[in-house]
Amino acid sequence: MGPLAGFRIVEFSGIGPVPMAAMLFADLGASVLRLERITPSGLGIDRPARLDLTARGRPAVAIDLKHPDGLALADRLIAKADALIEGFRPGTMERLGLGPDAVLARNRRLVYGRMTGWGQSGPLARAAGHDLNYLALTGALAAIGRAGAKPTPPLNLVADYGGGALYLAFGMACAMIEAQRSGKGQVVDAAMTDGAASLMTMFYGLYAAGLHRLERGTNLLDSGSAIYDVYECADGRYIAIAPIEHKFRKILFELLDLPFTTDDGAELRAKLETVFKTRTRDEWRALLEGTDACFAPVLTMAEAPAHPHNVARGTFIDIDGVVQPAPAPRFSRTPAGRPAPPRPLGEGSQSALADWGITRTGSTRWSLPVLLEPKRSIERTNYRAPSRII
Numbered sequence: 001m002g003p004l005a006g007f008r009i010v011e012f013s014g015i016g017p018v019p020m021a022a023m024l025f026a027d028l029g030a031s032v033l034r035l036e037r038i039t040p041s042g043l044g045i046d047r048p049a050r051l052d053l054t055a056r057g058r059p060a061v062a063i064d065l066k067h068p069d070g071l072a073l074a075d076r077l078i079a080k081a082d083a084l085i086e087g088f089r090p091g092t093m094e095r096l097g098l099g100p101d102a103v104l105a106r107n108r109r110l111v112y113g114r115m116t117g118w119g120q121s122g123p124l125a126r127a128a129g130h131d132l133n134y135l136a137l138t139g140a141l142a143a144i145g146r147a148g149a150k151p152t153p154p155l156n157l158v159a160d161y162g163g164g165a166l167y168l169a170f171g172m173a174c175a176m177i178e179a180q181r182s183g184k185g186q187v188v189d190a191a192m193t194d195g196a197a198s199l200m201t202m203f204y205g206l207y208a209a210g211l212h213r214l215e216r217g218t219n220l221l222d223s224g225s226a227i228y229d230v231y232e233c234a235d236g237r238y239i240a241i242a243p244i245e246h247k248f249r250k251i252l253f254e255l256l257d258l259p260f261t262t263d264d265g266a267e268l269r270a271k272l273e274t275v276f277k278t279r280t281r282d283e284w285r286a287l288l289e290g291t292d293a294c295f296a297p298v299l300t301m302a303e304a305p306a307h308p309h310n311v312a313r314g315t316f317i318d319i320d321g322v323v324q325p326a327p328a329p330r331f332s333r334t335p336a337g338r339p340a341p342p343r344p345l346g347e348g349s350q351s352a353l354a355d356w357g358i359t360r361t362g363s364t365r366w367s368l369p370v371l372l373e374p375k376r377s378i379e380r381t382n383y384r385a386p387s388r389i390i
Contacts, residue, residue, distance in 0.1 A: 001337030002029020014087030017164030026057030027327035059352035119191030131156035147217030163195025226269035237281035
């Protein structure tokens, strides 16, 4: 199910944006096969396999890429794929013999997706880094935070997932469409710095026009506006208001029984702080939610799945007892199916390979190291040597 049904993608396992991008492809119907290391990689955060949610919707096969037969299997899978995703430092895939030049020579229609922080070129290309570093280099981190305070890390949503996973998936999807017309693949060089910078396009325009100040917390959308901010309620919980347009501001003020004003300074902020502390968050919901006052309660991750709007839209789903975001966006004719839960590494390896047309017959002996039996540990990266090989 899903608009990408029929596409095959090989994912070389990584962290951050690589599994997120692969999850997006799998959520929308692509057949994604994740290749993991047999030996511990030290990547990611240890957790039970079923809670590694960006690993959902696709099987994982653990192979030894340092073994010649391991490389041979990877090469066979790539030959059958429409696309490949990798997130290693520049040069790693080339040293394995699986770089773009080598594999595109054998599969000319392959889309080769490369995810890095700094990009495949440039003076920082081979340096280590994480989301916060990439965000810092684009001007985005310096712009996020309250007045007089240091820059605020916005989780790893902006560089890793917004500028990384989404730009990688979008770029690869564009290249896959083009490959269907031309019959030729290409390399998609997705860098988190490039993506995060792209997300800042509007703000660079506002800055050039003299409409956005460099000082944090002094602009319309960065908490510098009293009418676009978060306020504490009587119960210690919070609500968010954002009636930027005057017609929406008038509605808010009428509902709050306040005189309309275009003032947006400290006096209005102090007044709103006082007003919002007179009722609980749910009391404000009863008054303001669903109106054009541009209001929403600030919900925690424990609360959000139960909100009536999220329930009505099916924004969250329960998969094997784990509540998580549902596939997005929505499609009218080719809707996404229900994702399969993440599986322990090695579980279903034989059937996953068989789905890609790679099977072992009675007349064939494989010496290829492949993990066939999952190591049922709560740590996703703590594996023993394979108990069986094929």
